[in-house]
Amino acid sequence: MASVDYKATAQGILDHVGGEDNVLSATHCATRLRLTLRDASKADTQAVERTPGVITVMQAGGQYQVVIGNNVPKVYAALGEISRLTGDDRVVTDDGPKGNILNQFIQLISSIFLPVLWPLAGVGLLKAFLTMAVQFSWIDVKSTTYIILNASADALFYFLPIFLAVTAAKRFRANQFTAMAIAGALVYPAIVALGAATGPVTFFGIPVTMMSYTSSVIPIVVGVWVQGYLERFLERVLPDALRNFMVPLLTVLVMVPLILITVGPITTYAAKGISTGVTAIFTFAPWLGGAIMGGLWQVFVLFGLHWGFVPVMINDLSTQGYSLLAGPLVAAVVAQGAAMAAIAIRSRSAKRREIAGPASISALFAGITEPGIYGATLPLKIPFYAGIAGGAVGGAIAAIGGSGNTTFAFASLLALPAWNHGSFAMQVIGDAVAMVIAFVITFIFMDRESKDVDAAIPDAVPAAATVGDAPSAPVAGSVATTTTTTTTTAAATADAATEGGIVDLAAPVTGTVVPLAQVNDKVFASGVLGDGVGIVPTHGTVRAPVTGTVVTAAATGHAFGLKTDDGVEVLVHVGIDTVQLDGRHFTVKVSTGDRVQRGDVLAEVDLVAVGEAGYDTTTIMTVTNTAALTKVTPLPEATVTAGDAVVAVQP
Structure with missing residues (x-):
């Protein structure tokens, strides 16, 4: 099988069993691809057996079993690339992302976001149109129509941790539904309300520093990563009679408090520290504070650190009627939007252009940057850095003009009227400069990619994935190839052997x-x-x-x-x-x-x-x-x- 094209093998099998529509489910064991067919008469068994990489075919127990051998996980993974039968969008290998820590982090986050990119792009565009309708008074924000449309556009962003729990669970070999339960607890209304509570929050006497986990990314990704290790440990030590229900019970019982007690405080204290430092900078060097906010705002959002600034901004609005901290944010947002627009024009990848085009509209006009950042600028790196550079320069210009908002709103071009404190001209100039810098750098220096990069970008929303250890999903560890990296030890013990080497x-x-x-x-x-x-x-x-x-x-x-x-x-x-x-x-x-x-x-x-x-x-x-x-x-x-x-x- 070493010379076999696994994707070609998977495609050949799929074609000869009657196509994807004729397959109700697909799973695999140690050696066989197990298919449940709608109509077994449509399968050309002789053609399947002639497919390179297939050993033989047998039908038993209502299943069409294609015998592959040790490399069946590779064929199963390839099947996930060309169909929705496995619930897997990408091949998750033991090798993982390569390169320095930053590159590994970028690749990891991008891979986790891949399956939800199209929904993010779609609702982000809806958010942009809805924002435009409000700005031009085409719809009343107090109307029930607006409430319904806003919920449709905003729900995915609000409950983003739950969606990411599914994709992260596949990446980290954790139970997806347990991961969803953990994420659901983080955005549970009563937990969200605790974030606004004035009294202390404790868990069995342990102080809990609350933060808002809605729309957050890092807490659930880290949580699911730990969840995977915890589940595998519990599966080893718990007896068979208890394992099926005790593993999810104990996992949820441990992980939800653990995230609230550890991730929350770490993020909150980091955010407060950064917020205090940047606010102090604004008092003696506004241009520097503007450069920091404009350049790093999207990075703060990426790590959930932006929540430390929001209370300060709201307090400034209530006490003095404006917030200087928010002045550079428009530049930060539109710079990323301009970088996305450059990708939409410059990239050779049709799928990358399809993501970047609508994403640039939602970023520029609604302030929704997630689809474009995770699907375009961050994976390509240079556009993301270009957005940071443009945002830094534009933010500094806006801050020099003393720009600030007088109404709390998402930073975007359509929301510019809310940035009417200080010099509005400097605000506009800063935003324009930010866009030009980000667009030009991206246009000139970005990796234009090749058309074959389309294989790494999903065609559409994948079918709902099954639980990681269920029969219809690859078993934990099955993606390991038969060529393994062994742990070398000088004292490796050999099996009993004769002098003849037997x-x-x-x-x-x-x-x-x-x-x-x-x-x-x-x-x-x-x-x-x-x-x-x-x-x-x-x-x-x-x-x-x-x-x-x-x-x-x-x-x-x-x-x-x-x-x-x-x-x-x-x-x-x-x-x-x-x-x-x-x-x-x-x-x-x-x-x-x-x-x-x-x-x-x-x-x-x-x-x-x-x-x-x-x-x-x-x-x-x-x-x-x-x-x-x-x-x-x-x-x-x-x-x-x-x-x-x-x-x-x-x-």
Whole structure:
């Protein structure tokens, strides 16, 4: 499979089974792409089997099972790129973003925003039109029509943490619905109200510094990142009978207070400190304060630090009738809007232009910059920096003129009448200069991209994704490739070997060995997934048959892929079709990337419960890269104890 084009394989399979419309659902196990078809008669099985990368096809349990082998996660991920069947918009690999910390952060945030870019762009444009209608008195802000339209345009921004919880959960391999529950708690009306409470807020006596989490980004992204680690820990330590409901219960119970107690105070204190410092600068060097506010305002928004300035601005409006802190904000916003406009003109990527064009309108006329920043300027970097530069210069000019707003409003071109304190001419000049600088720098120096970058930008809103550990989503860790980066240790322990270099593979379970040909699964029995043995187990402890690295650890606990330092690739598959149990009766003890010694416990299985559920518990062990090895010799039938040699391999 190393030379196979996985996207071409996925496309070929999809075409030959009748297209995306003929597929009700898609999932995968350790070796097979499992499709549920609307009409099985539309599938051309012979054509599917001829598709490069496909080993064979079998139909069982109402599923159309395309056998791929170890690289099925890659084909499944590629299927997510060309269809909406998997709920995945991008391939999430273990490699992650590369480069310095700033580049990694930008790539991470951009990838999390990708699936919601089009909705953001759409409602942002609606917000711009609604703002224009209000400015020209085409609609009364007190009318019910305005209330309905404003809710339609504003809801996504208000509840943005919930949307980002879904995409972040996919990125960090966390349960998406649990992540939504955490985000929902952050924007819950009673929690929002606590932010305006005058009295102290505590949690079991622990002081809680409240902030507004509506429209925020960083708190939920950080929270879901931690959530992923917490869930995987709980899945390891909790017994099978409790895991399904206790993992989300404990995760929500821990994560919501943790975010409120830690992220909130960190963000709030940082914001207050920055706000106090910038306000002090305005008293002796207005131009410098203007440059800071104009240049860094969008950065403050990105990290949620802008909330520290809002109370100061509101207080200034109520006590003196204007706020100088807000003077440079129009320049900050329109500079990003101008950079987006330059991208819409200059980029060779049609999809990038489709994002940047409408986003520039919503930024310039409604002050809504999120769609354009996360979909255009920030991923390309130079346009974002150009917006910062333009905003800094324009903000300094506005501040020199003593510009400020007299009414609290979103900074935008249509809201300029509210910036009528000080020199309005300097305000307009500053905004114009900000736009010119950002547009010109972007137009000249931006990466124009190539048309093939369209593959990294979503075509439309993806279908609703399923829970990360559900059957219709890739199992945790399944994106790891069979070529893994092993942890090198000088004292790495080799398996028992003879002088001839033969490696003994141990029985992963205690039980009775049966020839692979007698296993009740045509794919394994045919040997297309490599030579090996079947073992009818009598005990539910599954152990590592070799010393090596775990390259695949199914969250469902039914399958594990290991690779030795000598390059022997071993698959341990517990039971037949047990992926359908979705992890019930299995307790996983290892994760992808773990280093294991021969005999280490991979999983605990309740064999009685699996059998009562109607599944064959025969545990299969195969050497999946048999063709690349000199010889693989299964031992004859016998009763064995886990750890006994059952397969001899000569690399």
